[in-house]
Amino acid sequence: MRISELAQAAETTVRTVRHYHRLGLLPEPPRSSNGYRVYSLEDLVRLMRIRWLARSGVPLGSVAAVLGAADDTDDLGADLEALLAAVDEQLRILQVKRDSLAEMLDLHRRGEPLSPLSAPLAQAFAELVDGETDPRVQELFVRERDSWEILALSGQTPQPFVDAATAALTDPERRHELVALYRRFGALAGRDPADVTEEIEEIADALAAFFDDLGDPDGMFAQWATTAADVADSPHMAEVLPDPAQRAVAVRVIETIAARAVES
Numbered sequence: 001m002r003i004s005e006l007a008q009a010a011e012t013t014v015r016t017v018r019h020y021h022r023l024g025l026l027p028e029p030p031r032s033s034n035g036y037r038v039y040s041l042e043d044l045v046r047l048m049r050i051r052w053l054a055r056s057g058v059p060l061g062s063v064a065a066v067l068g069a070a071d072d073t074d075d076l077g078a079d080l081e082a083l084l085a086a087v088d089e090q091l092r093i094l095q096v097k098r099d100s101l102a103e104m105l106d107l108h109r110r111g112e113p114l115s116p117l118s119a120p121l122a123q124a125f126a127e128l129v130d131g132e133t134d135p136r137v138q139e140l141f142v143r144e145r146d147s148w149e150i151l152a153l154s155g156q157t158p159q160p161f162v163d164a165a166t167a168a169l170t171d172p173e174r175r176h177e178l179v180a181l182y183r184r185f186g187a188l189a190g191r192d193p194a195d196v197t198e199e200i201e202e203i204a205d206a207l208a209a210f211f212d213d214l215g216d217p218d219g220m221f222a223q224w225a226t227t228a229a230d231v232a233d234s235p236h237m238a239e240v241l242p243d244p245a246q247r248a249v250a251v252r253v254i255e256t257i258a259a260r261a262v263e264s
Helices: 003-009 014-023 041-055 060-068 073-109 119-131 135-154 159-170 172-186 197-214 220-229 235-240 244-263
Strands: none
Touching: 003 014, 003 041, 014 041, 041 060, 060 073, 119 135, 119 159, 119 172, 135 172, 159 172, 159 197, 172 197, 197 244, 235 244
């Protein structure tokens, strides 16, 4: 058989046969006197076995090992078990992706925001952002939402901490208090810290108390505050909060929580 006849018999293409040659899966037969390669029935059987294994999910890089281990029951069993485990892992990953996409679609159909946050927390932040008329405060809520999304995407946020934050933001009375507090924080923009020292202290103490109410079961927030306290006066802090008065509030909150963590 010529290569075209071999490909047709195996229900594949000449290009595929040549690809198998390059990979070393199918030996190239000798050429006849007229220069054409002549394939045997043995070549056709091997080609069809390669195609069968590939259709069954065996990667081409593993086909040679599987064919070579066909007479060794232990080796073949180990190879197939490894391949099956790899497929199972792919299926698990695909199932996670499918579940995530289905949840996104469900949120979209319900008119809720797409977010890595839990639906109640994402909805609470959406209401805070959309319901705020002061652009300065609205920007603060956007920044706060983004920070929570970073925590959620890191996968390192304790669920009790998330639940406490969700409870606080979905409770009308506590949310009203938080909005009022953020409006006071937003109003500090452009003020000289020396002129609003008392206001800075009051807002910082109230924010620290708010975080205390959330709890910190795994010490994650206290650990963050302790680390952040070392760079509270660094240029990086100025990049995060360029306004001096607002930055003074953040520094005081960090130092307060860090000090409590040390005491406890």
